[in-house]
Amino acid sequence: MTDIDRPVLLSTAGRAARIVLNRPRALNALTHEMVRSIDRALTEWERDPAVETVVIAGAGERGLCAGGDIRAIHDDARDGDGTASAAFWRDEYRLNARIARYPKPYVAVMDGIVMGGGVGVSAHGSVRIVTERSRVAMPETGIGFVPDVGGTHLLALAPGELGTHLALTGAAVGAGDALLCGLADHYVPSRALPELLDDLAHRTVPEALARHVQPPPPGELTGQRAWIDGCYGADTVEEVVERLLDHGEPAAKATAETLLAKSPTALKVTLAALRRARGLGSLERVLAQEYRVSCALLTSPDLVEGIRAQIVDKDRNPRWRPAVLTEVTDADVERCFQPLGERELGSP
Template sequence: MTGNEEVVVGTEGRTGRLILNRPEALNALSHGMVLRIEEALIAWRDDPAVETVVISGAGERGLCAGGDIRAIYEDARGGGTESADFWRDEYRLNALIARYPKPYVALMDGIVMGGGVGVSAHGTVRIVTERSRVAMPETGIGFVPDVGGTYLLALAPGELGTHLALTGTAVGAADAMLCGLADHFVPAERLDRLTTGLAQSSVHDALAAHVGQAPPGRLASQREWIDHCYAADTVEQIMDRLLASGVAAAQEAAATLAAKSPTALKVTLTAVRRARGLGPLERVLEQEYRVSCAALDSPDLVEGIRAQVIDKDRDPRWSPAALADVTGEDVARYFAPLGIDRELRLPAVTDSFQEVPW
């Protein structure tokens, strides 16, 4: 398949292929890309010729680095609503992927962050390689994990998801599988043969021929201090435990947190903990939509993107600048109802619908 479109859509044998095709932007998702993926998935849902969907990214650097945050920056600066419209359609796509009735195979090679996690980690079969770097790094730009990220991280063992959500740490193949963000390891050199196999045979048979053992990860050996420190009730208490642990990696995590938006950290901790009790993915996506819309009106989102992406001075001036200055009322504002006309409302389903026979 070839093409100049931002998403190359086509079929190969038994598979429907989606190739994110903005390699110069690390395949960052535009609104048009989200709508094109949704259109293809709906068309293939009842097409008997398409047995499996495979999503991958063009270029050598990764599947997808996330949403187009430069566009979000300009929209937020101008007080627009385009980002809210984008998120509405993006989160709707995330739910569609999670409930898709056919195997949805995501090739999570290279960088997979933010919105890239949203179009991959909700799929049926999630493939990582030795080059995979999977992360939800939103707190570093004054934002909060979205695209169902708080749902996925809330389900991770112990407090691993809290650690990843707050620090934005990128993990490799073994740790992505440990945290429930991926299912199988396939060496990068075998991906082309895997996609050929998927076009010719069942998912089970194609995987059996190519799945291997992932290189060792890091998080399993760090569970003791992660579970202890991140079980604290507040971000301030988490910081205190990290600093007092006597573990070098924990103290490095504390330094990482100290550079993040204080407001984003407190909202993220609340969002992940609330996600644990909200039920299915759809309810969490609805919460994330409220949080994202509130973030659009906050000074930290614009400032974070400016510092990290626009000016690249890596010196954001957060407001408030200290954790102690972020009040409970400040956090609660992110979870307040948007009003009946603005809420994201997704169909009520149960998690049992995630079971896809293949």
């Protein structure tokens, strides 16, 4: 297999090892094979004293990674028994936890689009770099799913209710807001990335960063904190929407309309997952909760329908079941958090 055919490119140069996600036509979407390849490399490099730093980036010009291979999940949920998807998530979530605890600097170059599973292999790293091209998001409610890969852990830690806003709407943020929300650590202009990568091979991480980190461009969320914190502090999604509609801020009303187009079930389960994540503490415990939710939603009609509408047929007209928030019961939500017995995620 030539490098052009390999979905993950692994190499070492100087003191740094490098992971390149190499499916640019699919915006580097993660497959199970890619997750396993990354995990094996991390094992090897953890034991290699010559490797002092690990760097992850994406091939192509569009971004690091647009998420998991959701078409495969769609097919498995529609035609299979869900076993393949559950196995993928098990290895993916364990990889997310491993990245967060990796004993060597793990530098994530979050240039361009970074969504879903792309957040999972980057935003848990110890050094997270965004650029003026970065667009970071957890857009799962738009496909009848919920933020996973530790996304509810990260968003639960964001200031105020910013994480709730991003989780429910699936909105993408740029560099300044990614830094504000704790999804990134440093801003580097995209034109400086080649030199930064070269420096990481020959210098310590602090030395390399000192040569390239710059103040980020201003974000947008700071100026919206008042209505975001006020509206998303509600106890239910219905009340969140009501507050947004009544607020008087045009952006708040537009956000309410955005939410009403998402899967009602996904919205309610996402809000519950975020609120519970705040009390769970560790990333590992949140990932275990996310695994329960993900497996439960494999049997939900909204996951197949959402991916169909957005990715397969691309008509952008999903028919959610239930169709409105008031028809999603507390029992429907609670079902997604039930223990899995012997199928629990377990420790990485």
